[in-house]
Each structure stands twice: as structure tokens, then as C-alpha cells.
Amino acid sequence: MSPGTDTARPPNSLGLEELPLDIEAQIVALDAPPGREAGDLTERLAEMGFLPGERVRLLARALFGEPLAVRVGSDTFALRRAEAACIRVVALAGVPAAAP
Amino acid sequence: MNALAREPLVALVGNPNCGKTALFNLLTGSRQKIANYAGVTVERKEGRLRTASGHRVRVLDLPGAYSLRPRTPDEQITCDFVLGRLPDERRPDEVVAVVDATNLRRHLRLVLALRRLGQRIVVALNMVDLAERRGIRVDAAALSRELGLPVVETVGVRAGGAAALIAHLDATHAPSPAPAPADASTAAAGASASVAADLATVAGDQHEVERILTRLGLERVRSDTLSDRIDRVVLHPIAGPLILAVTLFLIFQAVFVWAKPFMDAITALIAALAGGVARVLPAGPLESLLVDGVLAGAGSVLVFLPQILILFAFILLLEDSGYLPRAAFLLDRLMGSVGLSGRSFIPLLSSFACAVPGILAARTIPNERDRRVTILVAPLMTCSARLPVYTLLIGAFVPARTLALGIGLQGVVLFVLYFAGVTGAFLVAWVMKRLHGSAALHPLQMELPTYHVPSLRNLGIGLLQRVEVFVKRVGSIILALMVLLWFLSSFPAPPPGATGPAIEYSIAGRIGAGLAVLFAPIGFNWQISLALVPGIAAREVVVGALGTVYSLAATGSDVAGQIAPLIAREWSFATAAALLAWYVFAPQCLSTLVTARRETNGWRYPLLMVAYQFTLAYVAAGVTYHLCRAWAGAA
Amino acid sequence: MTAWLQWLVVGAAVLASALVAFRTLAPFGWRVALARRATGRLPDRFRIWLAGQSACDACGGRDLPRLRRP
Structure with missing residues (x-):
């Protein structure tokens, strides 16, 4: 079963775009809204490193809430809210957000 | 086949911004552009490497790709080539998989995908210097064992940084009698199977990478903390845009203030040369050609070299540092409101140098509609060829007054002109959006690279290239057009007993007078109308053309290279302002149109470009002219 | 310098300029067509120069045609 078709949303998960700044979180699933380009979008996100199990963090939100600067692995990517919403995460409580 | 085809073919493949082009330059001695953002290279570039033992190897530099499933035209090139789908090129004999040692997590996934193709691969572990500085030590031998592929360490930005790679290529590509014929077909079969990779494969690859990294003791992610601290300020929702605005503003101030002494020196040199020619040669056709055509024409364009270099120095520094994608991040929302995305930002910013590379850079935009709109508005970004026109007119008509805080009025006017171009572009993009309807979700997915301290070597090379390009342009096409115009x-020659200046009886004088009918309503005299014609070839030519036309029309001994005081005397302020407005919008560049035709596969977009630009230019110049006259009349 | 020599230099300069302008500005197809038709009549080096690169500085001569073997 590929993670892209994994539509079961784990409890407590939220879209990456809802995550507060500087809170470490873990990706639990990629879940694009159904549509023509949904598979393509999640696939591209996966290729960039947004894979279940990876840790992510929001570094910045631009004025008016978009786009978002997201840290995944040691990369930073700029994403739109709609793209970030495809990434379901759970916040890792108690984990210090600052880089080592 | 000929000798060319038998030379071993090696291709550099890797994620965007991992330093492929820097390595390519080291291998082949080329001077291709490198910078710190994803998508600098949008075409395949070819070069030759001669190894220590004298073998010749063809080296191809390819655009970066995140995977072997292309999303953008530039990625398509890379994928087609690696898979051997290009009609005019065979599959490479070896792929150099370039990986960023500071970011193996992402980059190794592409290596795994390449490995499935059954290609011969060598992994170039690039940027090992940066990795070590960040405390990441990659054991190349262990990595090689885990991957089952040869691994060499490289530093793309240092002389000699590719020595290990060259030695490897030298050893593996000793001239062989013939390649194994079965090789190609089996590899192609493997290719079609593995392209059907999906999310599961990506996730599987990620587990494999995880396993390798754990083996190497690199499983802990280390990011650059300084980069993060800078981003905290630069990407701040309020401070970020302010920093961006101040930076751009200071650049335009510097363009005027710093260039002044150099420009004065060049002007003096040209004037001295013209004086020398006039002393040595008797008055006649040759003396007139040299003084009025060459020195007053081409020479007056050369004066603007210092300003262009200062502008480019700033652009190169911004590119090299990694700030550009941040600027795109900050402006994404604004550009989104007119139907462009942050992805359009870098192509549009490249257009400040020249619209041609800007239009090519639009290949990195995944959405086809966005790409076409970006191409359409790219010529409205103020390219460096407009700079001579702007600064000539500003220098002649705007007093060099200092406003508050040491801010010069001339720099402010220049800033306003650049701003007018950007506003025009947004306006056109907005209209296109209204006409074509807004598309659905456009992914942004733009990499924000780690900041680097700009390399002085890179800056020096970049500036030298600009000098070369500019001087070559002045020395070839601009000079040629000036001689023809002369x-x-x-x-x-005027008939005997003629009273006016000789030029009015010449072919060019008649053409100018004819065109002036068209341009008189927007305040252009016949000299300007005439100068606009060769200016279609390249914008800065108009400066040289005005130089030649006025030098010939002048009855006295006006010195070459000094058109500014001449036009300041001859034109009204309204005319100068109208000409500035014209140049913000006018379609005065053939190369841009040719490139747009090639990139959009047809004449529809270039013709649309000419039509809207001409209309905008005519209206803007007309409005400016009449407003200025009304204002002068009222004052 | 005598008058006729001056005219000679001026004439040569204007002719050379016209060639340079043609090479830089004329459409690629025209240049190649002209260079092809001149096969055998003009030196190869000159024909290749004339067909030359396109007007854009950015392409780095990628359009260079293979003229030696028509």
C-alpha cells in the first residue's frame, strides 16, 4: 500500500499548515484532497523529502499567512498552505525545537 | 560514425543546487553560470575534459532534477537524456551522480533511482568542505561499499576540487575498441520498468537511505544554525519585506553614486581620442566616420559600463548568497494576487540582467500557463540594456540633488523607473489572469538553500564575463549599426546652397522626418524617432544613435561622448520624460522576441508581446508628455 | 592621406558593418541559406562565421550549424 493513498487520518494529526511555528512534528501521512493532480502533488512532496516518519518544523510564515517555510531533514522548502495541508503531522510534545 | 561519437560521454546528474555546474566548470574549464539557488541551469551544456593521460571525454551538464519523473521542461531534458530518449544524443557512458555531502538524506534517493536504471554510475560527493565545517564527516569508502558504486570526494568551487573525479574518469574511460552492443537495449528495458516508480518506491528508497546513513553514523540531521538565525530575520513577515525594499533601494543609489568617477574618466578618454583624431586626420569622410560614427556613437554607449558592472555585482552577490529564493518567498503572495507565483520570481529577476536568460529560466516553472505569462511579462523588467538610456536622460534632466539622509534624487528616479516596469508587468499579468481565468492550485515547492558566503572568485568571473559581453556588443553590433547609421x-550630401544641417538631406534624415509624424503626438522630435529604429536591435543602441545623429547635426565643435549637455539644451523636459516612459515599456529588442518564439513554439506570444508593449509604451509616453507640458504651463 | 584612400577605408568599414549587422540581426534561416548557397564560392571559415550564432548572447552559439558537409 503506498502512503499516498493512505486516507486514514490518525487521531491528533493536523495539517502541517496548522502547526505553530518552531514546533517539531512528525509526518504521519500524505493526503491530498481528491482531484486531478492529487497523486502528482503528494508524489512530488515525497520526492522532496516529505515522507511519513520524517520530522518537520515551520520556520516562518510570510505576511498574510502564505507561503510557509518548512524544514524537513536539513532542507528548507517554501510551500503554499494548500500544499502543506496535504502533509498530516503530529506534534512531538516535549521535544526541543531548536537545532542541535 | 566519426571520432566525436566515439569519445566517451559523461553526464552530470543530481538534485537542483548540488553544484553540478561548478563541477562542470572545473572539469571542462568552462565558465557557465553558477549561483546558490535551484534551477540556474535550464539547458544541457556540453564541454570537453582532457584527462592527465590525454584522453578526451565529452561532459554534459544537465538541469537539476528531484526525481526521474519530470515536472518541468528543464527536468524533462535531464530525464530524457538519462533514459536515452533524446533523438540526437545517445545514452551516456557513465553518469556522474552529484550529491551534496551536507544533505545526503535527500540526494542519495536520486542515486538509488539512477542505480535502478542499470547505468554505470560514479557518485561525486560534492561540497565536502561545507560538510566538514558543519561537523559532518562522510566516510566515502563506507558509502561506496553500501551503495555498491564508486564514490569520489569533490569541492566544486575550489580549483583542483575535481581531481579525484578526473582521475576516476581517466581510469574508466581509457579508449576502448567498441562499447558492448547489448548494453543499450538491456539498459533501456530496465529504464521503462523503473520509471514507473511511485510513492511506494520513494518511501522504499527513503528506508534504504536511512539504513545507509545509520551505517555511516550520519542519521542525526544537522542543519546550519547560522542560516536558520538569518532566516529568522529575513523571512520575518514584517522585517523581511522591509529588508528587501531597502536592499533594492540601496542598489539603485549605488549604481548612480559609485559609477560617477569611472564614467567621467571614460568620457574624458573618449573626448581626448576624438580631439586626437581631429588633429591627425584632415576633415573628410574618414574623420567624420571616426568622430561622429565610432566615438560619438559606440563610444557614448561604452561610458555606461561602470553602472552596468555595479548593478551586476549586486545581482551576483544576491544570487551567490542564497538570498534570491528568500526574496521570492516574501513576494509570493503579492505575485499570487496577479496570477503569478513565487516560481516566476527568479525568471523575472534574471530579466533585470537581460530578458533572454529570464525567458529561458521560465523553464523551471511547472505550470504551463504560469510559464507563458511569465515569458510574456519578462521584457517589462528593466534589463541592463535600458540602463544607459535611463542614466543618460536622468543625468541630463534630473538635477544631482541630495534629498534627506544622503539619498540622491537621481537614484530615486531610477528606482521609480524600475518600479514602473514591475508595476506594468503585474498589470499585464493581472489582465491575462482575468482573460484566461485563474488556474487551480499551483504548487510552489521552492527550495530555500543554505546561505553561503559569496565567493569572490565567482563574483570576479561573473563581472569579467559582463565586461566581455558588453565590450563585445559595443565592438560588434553596436559599432556596426553606428557605422551604418553614420x-x-x-x-x-546636401545640394549646393542648402541652409540646414547636412543630415536633414540624407536618407536617415528623411526616414526620421517620416517617422516623426507618428511620434510627434508623444513629444519625440525627428532625431529621437530616427534613433529608435536601430534601437530595435538592442536598446542601448539608441544612446549611440543619438550621439551620432547629434554629432553630425552639430555645426560647432561639440565633442564626442558629450551628448548629455547637448540633449539637455535641445529637448524639453516633457520630451525626455516621455522618452523614459517609452523605454519602460517599448518592445525594443529583437533577441527577446526570437527567444520568446523559440520557447513558446510559435509567433502568437511574441506578436502579443510586441502589440501590448507598443501600445503601453505609446500611451505611457503620450500621457507623460502631455502631463509634463500641462504641469510646466501651469507652473 | 589622399582622398581616395580615405574613401576606400570608409567604404570597407561600411561594408564590414553591413555584414556584421546581417550576421547578428538577420533570421537564422536566412543566414544559413546564404551560407549554404555560397558553398564553394566563399571560404568555409567565412561561411560559418556568417551563419554564426544567433543574436542572443545567452545561447552561447548553440545554434551553430554544421556547414562543412552540406
Whole structure:
């Protein structure tokens, strides 16, 4: 079963775009809204490193809430809210957000 | 086949911004552009490497790709080539998989995908210097064992940084009698199977990478903390845009203030040369050609070299540092409101240098509609060829007053002109959006690279290239057009007993007078109308053309290279302002149109470009002219 | 310098300029067509120069045609 078709949303998960700044979180699933380009979008996100199990963090939100600067692995990517919403995460409580 | 085809073919493949082009330059001695953002290279570039033992190897530099499933035209090139789908090129004999040692997590996934193709691969572990500085030590031998592929360490930005790679290529590509014929077909079969990779494969690859990294003791992610601290300020929702605005503003101030002494020196040199020619040669056709055509024409364009270099120095520094994608991040929302995305930002910013590379850079935009709109508005970004026109007119008509805080008025006017171009582009993009309807979700997915301290070597090379390009342009096409214009402006000679300046009886004088009918409503005299014609070839030519036309028309001994005081005397302020407005919008560049045709596969977009630009230019110049006259009349 | 020599230099300069302008500005197809038709009549080096690169500085001569073997 590929993670892209994994539509079961784990409890407590939220879209990456809802995550507060500087809170470490873990990706639990990629879940694009159904549509023509949904598979393509999640696939591209996966290729960039947004894979279940990876840790992510929001570094910045631009004025008016978009786009978002997201840290995944040691990369930073700029994403739109709609793209970030495809990434379901759970916040890792108690984990210090600052880089080592 | 000929000798060319038998030379071993090696291709550099890797994620965007992992330093492929820097390595390519080291291998082949080329001077291709490198910078710190994803998507600098949008075409395949070819070069030759001669190894220590004298073998020749063809080296191809390819655009970066995140995977072997292309999303953008530039990625398509890379994928087609690696898979051997290009009609005019065979599959490479070896792929150099370039990986960023500071970011193996992402980059190794592409290596795994390449490995499935059954290609011969060598992994170039690039940027090992940066990795070590960040405390990441990659054991190349262990990595090689885990991957089952040869691994060499490289530093793309240092002389000699590719020595290990060259030695490897030298050893593996000793001239062989013939390649194994079965090789190609089996590899192609493997290719079609593995392209059907999906999310599961990506996730599987990620587990494999995880396993390798754990083996190497690199499983802990280390990011650059300094980069993060800078981003905290630069990407701040309020401070970020302010920093961006101040930076751009200071650049335009510097363009005027710092260039002044250099420009004065060049002007003096040209004037001295013109004086020398006039002393040595008797008055006649040759003296007129040299003084009025060459020195007053081409020479007056050369004066603007210092300003262009200062502008480019700033652009190169911004590119090299990694700030550009941040600027795109900050402006994404604004551009989104007119139907462009942050992805359009870098192509549009490249257009500040020249619209041609800007239009090519639009290949990195995944959405086809966005790409076409970006191409359409790219010529409205103020390219460096407009700079001579702007600064000539500003220098002649705007007093060099200092406003508050040491801010010069001339720099402010220049800033306003650049701003007018950007506003025009947004306006056109907005209209296109209204006409074509807004598309659905456009992914942004733009990499924000780690900041680097700009390399002085890179800056030096970049500036030298600009000098070369500019001087070559002035020395070839601009000079040629000036000589032709001089010829057309000098013949036929005026009939005996004529009273006006000779140029008015020449072919060019008649053409100018004819065109002036069209341009008189927006305040252009016949000299300007005439100068606009060769200016279609390249914008800065108009400066040289005005130089030649006025030098010939002048009855006294006005010195070459000094058109500014001349036009300040001859034109009204309204005319100068109208010409500035014209140049913000006018379609005065053939190369841009040719490139747009090639990139959009047809004449529809270039013709649309000419039509809207001409209309905008005519209206803007007309409005400016009449407003200025009304204002002058009222004052 | 005598008058006729001056005219000679001026004439040569204007002719050379016209060639340079043609090479830089004329459409690629025209240049190649002209260079092809001149096969055998003009030196190869000159024909290749004339067909030359396109007007854009950015392409780095990628359009260079293979003229030696028509």
C-alpha cells in the first residue's frame, strides 16, 4: 500500500499548515484532497523529502499567512498552505525545537 | 560514425543546487553560470575534459532534477537524456551522480533511482568542505561499499576540487575498441520498468537511505544554525519585506553614486581620442566616420559600463548568497494576487540582467500557463540594456540633488523607473489572469538553500564575463549599426546652397522626418524617432544613435561622448520624460522576441508581446508628455 | 592621406558593418541559406562565421550549424 493513498487520518494529526511555528512534528501521512493532480502533488512532496516518519518544523510564515517555510531533514522548502495541508503531522510534545 | 561519437560521454546528474555546474566548470574549464539557488541551469551544456593521460571525454551538464519523473521542461531534458530518449544524443557512458555531502538524506534517493536504471554510475560527493565545517564527516569508502558504486570526494568551487573525479574518469574511460552492443537495449528495458516508480518506491528508497546513513553514523540531521538565525530575520513577515525594499533601494543609489568617477574618466578618454583624431586626420569622410560614427556613437554607449558592472555585482552577490529564493518567498503572495507565483520570481529577476536568460529560466516553472505569462511579462523588467538610456536622460534632466539622509534624487528616479516596469508587468499579468481565468492550485515547492558566503572568485568571473559581453556588443553590433547609421546620415550630401544641417538631406534624415509624424503626438522630435529604429536591435543602441545623429547635426565643435549637455539644451523636459516612459515599456529588442518564439513554439506570444508593449509604451509616453507640458504651463 | 584612400577605408568599414549587422540581426534561416548557397564560392571559415550564432548572447552559439558537409 503506498502512503499516498493512505486516507486514514490518525487521531491528533493536523495539517502541517496548522502547526505553530518552531514546533517539531512528525509526518504521519500524505493526503491530498481528491482531484486531478492529487497523486502528482503528494508524489512530488515525497520526492522532496516529505515522507511519513520524517520530522518537520515551520520556520516562518510570510505576511498574510502564505507561503510557509518548512524544514524537513536539513532542507528548507517554501510551500503554499494548500500544499502543506496535504502533509498530516503530529506534534512531538516535549521535544526541543531548536537545532542541535 | 566519426571520432566525436566515439569519445566517451559523461553526464552530470543530481538534485537542483548540488553544484553540478561548478563541477562542470572545473572539469571542462568552462565558465557557465553558477549561483546558490535551484534551477540556474535550464539547458544541457556540453564541454570537453582532457584527462592527465590525454584522453578526451565529452561532459554534459544537465538541469537539476528531484526525481526521474519530470515536472518541468528543464527536468524533462535531464530525464530524457538519462533514459536515452533524446533523438540526437545517445545514452551516456557513465553518469556522474552529484550529491551534496551536507544533505545526503535527500540526494542519495536520486542515486538509488539512477542505480535502478542499470547505468554505470560514479557518485561525486560534492561540497565536502561545507560538510566538514558543519561537523559532518562522510566516510566515502563506507558509502561506496553500501551503495555498491564508486564514490569520489569533490569541492566544486575550489580549483583542483575535481581531481579525484578526473582521475576516476581517466581510469574508466581509457579508449576502448567498441562499447558492448547489448548494453543499450538491456539498459533501456530496465529504464521503462523503473520509471514507473511511485510513492511506494520513494518511501522504499527513503528506508534504504536511512539504513545507509545509520551505517555511516550520519542519521542525526544537522542543519546550519547560522542560516536558520538569518532566516529568522529575513523571512520575518514584517522585517523581511522591509529588508528587501531597502536592499533594492540601496542598489539603485549605488549604481548612480559609485559609477560617477569611472564614467567621467571614460568620457574624458573618449573626448581626448576624438580631439586626437581631429588633429591627425584632415576633415573628410574618414574623420567624420571616426568622430561622429565610432566615438560619438559606440563610444557614448561604452561610458555606461561602470553602472552596468555595479548593478551586476549586486545581482551576483544576491544570487551567490542564497538570498534570491528568500526574496521570492516574501513576494509570493503579492505575485499570487496577479496570477503569478513565487516560481516566476527568479525568471523575472534574471530579466533585470537581460530578458533572454529570464525567458529561458521560465523553464523551471511547472505550470504551463504560469510559464507563458511569465515569458510574456519578462521584457517589462528593466534589463541592463535600458540602463544607459535611463542614466543618460536622468543625468541630463534630473538635477544631482541630495534629498534627506544622503539619498540622491537621481537614484530615486531610477528606482521609480524600475518600479514602473514591475508595476506594468503585474498589470499585464493581472489582465491575462482575468482573460484566461485563474488556474487551480499551483504548487510552489521552492527550495530555500543554505546561505553561503559569496565567493569572490565567482563574483570576479561573473563581472569579467559582463565586461566581455558588453565590450563585445559595443565592438560588434553596436559599432556596426553606428557605422551604418553614420553612412545613412551622411549621404546623399546636401545640394549646393542648402541652409540646414547636412543630415536633414540624407536618407536617415528623411526616414526620421517620416517617422516623426507618428511620434510627434508623444513629444519625440525627428532625431529621437530616427534613433529608435536601430534601437530595435538592442536598446542601448539608441544612446549611440543619438550621439551620432547629434554629432553630425552639430555645426560647432561639440565633442564626442558629450551628448548629455547637448540633449539637455535641445529637448524639453516633457520630451525626455516621455522618452523614459517609452523605454519602460517599448518592445525594443529583437533577441527577446526570437527567444520568446523559440520557447513558446510559435509567433502568437511574441506578436502579443510586441502589440501590448507598443501600445503601453505609446500611451505611457503620450500621457507623460502631455502631463509634463500641462504641469510646466501651469507652473 | 589622399582622398581616395580615405574613401576606400570608409567604404570597407561600411561594408564590414553591413555584414556584421546581417550576421547578428538577420533570421537564422536566412543566414544559413546564404551560407549554404555560397558553398564553394566563399571560404568555409567565412561561411560559418556568417551563419554564426544567433543574436542572443545567452545561447552561447548553440545554434551553430554544421556547414562543412552540406
